[in-house]
Amino acid sequence: MRDPLAVLDNFFDLTAPLTVRNHSHHLTSFVIWRPVMKLRIALIASVIATLCLLATYKDVWAAIVQWATQAPSPRTGHNGMPDRGEYYWWNNPSGDLVWGTYILIWDSTGINGMRTDGWDPELEYEGFDPANPGLYCDQMQAQSFWATMPNEGVYPSNEACSPSVAEQWNVDLAENSSSWRSGTHYRGLGWWSRRIFWGGEVNFTYEAHFQDDWLGKMRYNSNFDWLCSTPPNPGQASCP
Amino acid sequence: MHTCKTLIKLSGLVALSVFMIGFVIRVGEATTSTFTREMDGGIWRYTYEAGNGREITIAKVSVNFSKSEILDAYRRLNQQYAASLIGRTSQQPRDVDVALTFTRPLSFEEVMEIRRNTGLSAQLYTVVAMNEDDEKGTLTVVAGEDSAISMSKANEMIASQGFKFMGIMVIHGKISNSQGGLGRLLADNRIYLVDMTANRVREDLLANGEHLDQVREMYVHIPSPFWDMPWK
Numbered sequence: 001m002r003d004p005l006a007v008l009d010n011f012f013d014l015t016a017p018l019t020v021r022n023h024s025h026h027l028t029s030f031v032i033w034r035p036v037m038k039l040r041i042a043l044i045a046s047v048i049a050t051l052c053l054l055a056t057y058k059d060v061w062a063a064i065v066q067w068a069t070q071a072p073s074p075r076t077g078h079n080g081m082p083d084r085g086e087y088y089w090w091n092n093p094s095g096d097l098v099w100g101t102y103i104l105i106w107d108s109t110g111i112n113g114m115r116t117d118g119w120d121p122e123l124e125y126e127g128f129d130p131a132n133p134g135l136y137c138d139q140m141q142a143q144s145f146w147a148t149m150p151n152e153g154v155y156p157s158n159e160a161c162s163p164s165v166a167e168q169w170n171v172d173l174a175e176n177s178s179s180w181r182s183g184t185h186y187r188g189l190g191w192w193s194r195r196i197f198w199g200g201e202v203n204f205t206y207e208a209h210f211q212d213d214w215l216g217k218m219r220y221n222s223n224f225d226w227l228c229s230t231p232p233n234p235g236q237a238s239c240p
Numbered sequence: 241m242h243t244c245k246t247l248i249k250l251s252g253l254v255a256l257s258v259f260m261i262g263f264v265i266r267v268g269e270a271t272t273s274t275f276t277r278e279m280d281g282g283i284w285r286y287t288y289e290a291g292n293g294r295e296i297t298i299a300k301v302s303v304n305f306s307k308s309e310i311l312d313a314y315r316r317l318n319q320q321y322a323a324s325l326i327g328r329t330s331q332q333p334r335d336v337d338v339a340l341t342f343t344r345p346l347s348f349e350e351v352m353e354i355r356r357n358t359g360l361s362a363q364l365y366t367v368v369a370m371n372e373d374d375e376k377g378t379l380t381v382v383a384g385e386d387s388a389i390s391m392s393k394a395n396e397m398i399a400s401q402g403f404k405f406m407g408i409m410v411i412h413g414k415i416s417n418s419q420g421g422l423g424r425l426l427a428d429n430r431i432y433l434v435d436m437t438a439n440r441v442r443e444d445l446l447a448n449g450e451h452l453d454q455v456r457e458m459y460v461h462i463p464s465p466f467w468d469m470p471w472k
Contacts, residue, residue: 119285119287119300119302120287120302142382143381143382144379144380144382144393144394145379145380146377146378146379146397146398146401147377147378147380148375148376148377148378150467150468151378151467152463152464152465152466152467153366153380153410153461153463153464154366154378154380155380155459155461156364156380157296157298158296158457159296163456163457166382169380170461172300172461172463174305174463174467174468176304176305176306177306177467178306178468179376179467179468187401191397209287210274210287210289210300
């Protein structure tokens with residue numbers, strides 16, 4: 001019985017002859033240079049290409065969050081917030097950044113709550129720390145936003161620092177729309193261009209009548225690699 | 241000894257005063273207030289977040305679009321206000337804020353034609369899309385210098401979500417309050433709602449003594465009824 005790892009080592013050693021079984025089922029060693037070399041080079045090249053591709057798009061992450069059972073503070077007690085969902089972080093080294101909620105689920109209590117929270121319920125995807133608005137502002141510039149939940153409009157806004165750098169997306173929810181469905185997977189993803197290369201954080205908030213229910217945050221480093229989230233991803237530590 | 245005690249007391253008093261003054265200033269800086277105004281007999285209202293030293297303020301307009309009589313009245317009010325703005329062009333025409341909701345999703349070419357014919361400058365596009373299960377999605381795009389590039393990227397993003405581009409349903413931008421600008425928008429039957437409410441909010445705030453000249457940036461969120469309209 002041959003060691004499979006030895007066979008593998010042998011395969012990736014371009015100078016070594018291959019051991020193959022011939023039609024008469026007798027083990028024979030002989031050198032098949034040109035076709036085997038081509039096959040080896042093609043396979044090794046494809047492995048390298050795949051690794052390069054993975055390295056380019058390495059920063060794709062998701063974190064599952066349960067807002068209903070794992071509520072951070074402070075909260076003002078709105079009932080219209082989503083029940084659970086999943087954050088998403090995609091960092092393309094060429095300059096784009098996509099983050100938001102890949103999955104966002106309301107239960108029937110949440111949908112009814114949205115309609116009774118007062119007017120103007122909205123979701124905020126804040127590209128800075130709202131507790132220290134001057135700290136991580138102007139690091140990302142809002143470009144576009146994809147939303148599958150009923151809305152009356154999605155707006156970029158500049159909440160901190162330099163004028164003309166809008167680091168936040170506001171999704172005005174159409175609370176009275178009849179097309180809300182409990183348990184449906186909605187999505188809210190923002191595209192930002194990266195501007196200043198410092199570490200920082202992004203925050204997610206439900207708001208009604210200008211009163212915020214902070215739902216969580218994600219932190220990133222100076223390469224815009226995602227570090228942690230609050231509430232934490234199962235099995236991961238919470239952000240400091 | 242007595243002088244020393246007095247000095248200690250005095251310095252304590254001074255420190256306390258400095259702390260109190262600092263606290264009052266801090267509280268003053270942090271003070272923000274929100275107020276809501278019912279407009280046109282409750283057909284619409286807006287909420288404004290204001291406060292001491294706030295450089296960036298937000299006004300949110302609310303309309304209950306699920307009630308058809310309210311939606312009809314809101315459309316009519318906006319039409320009347322827009323007509324009155326055109327009537328004011330005995331003065332120098334000026335650019336005013338506008339949000340357009342179309343009767344159906346328009347192609348990029350149709351929107352460009354409207355922009356060419358009226359001089360409309362776009363700030364924000366709302367593109368609508370559907371998938372095979374007739375689920376709806378919206379892509380909001382900040383208008384760049386080259387709109388064609390923005391739209392081609394929009395198409396890529398929509399396709400990456402497994403959806404199909406249906407067209408443009410809403411535009412936020414600026415238009416001249418002249419017959420050739422705003423007047424043409426009002427006459428275009430592809431436009432369902434010519435929303436001028438951002439201007440009404442500003443006028444109302446000024447009339448009620450808000451110092452908008454001290455505000456660096458003001459965002460007015462104008463809702464659109466586009467979600468529950470037919471997209472195909």
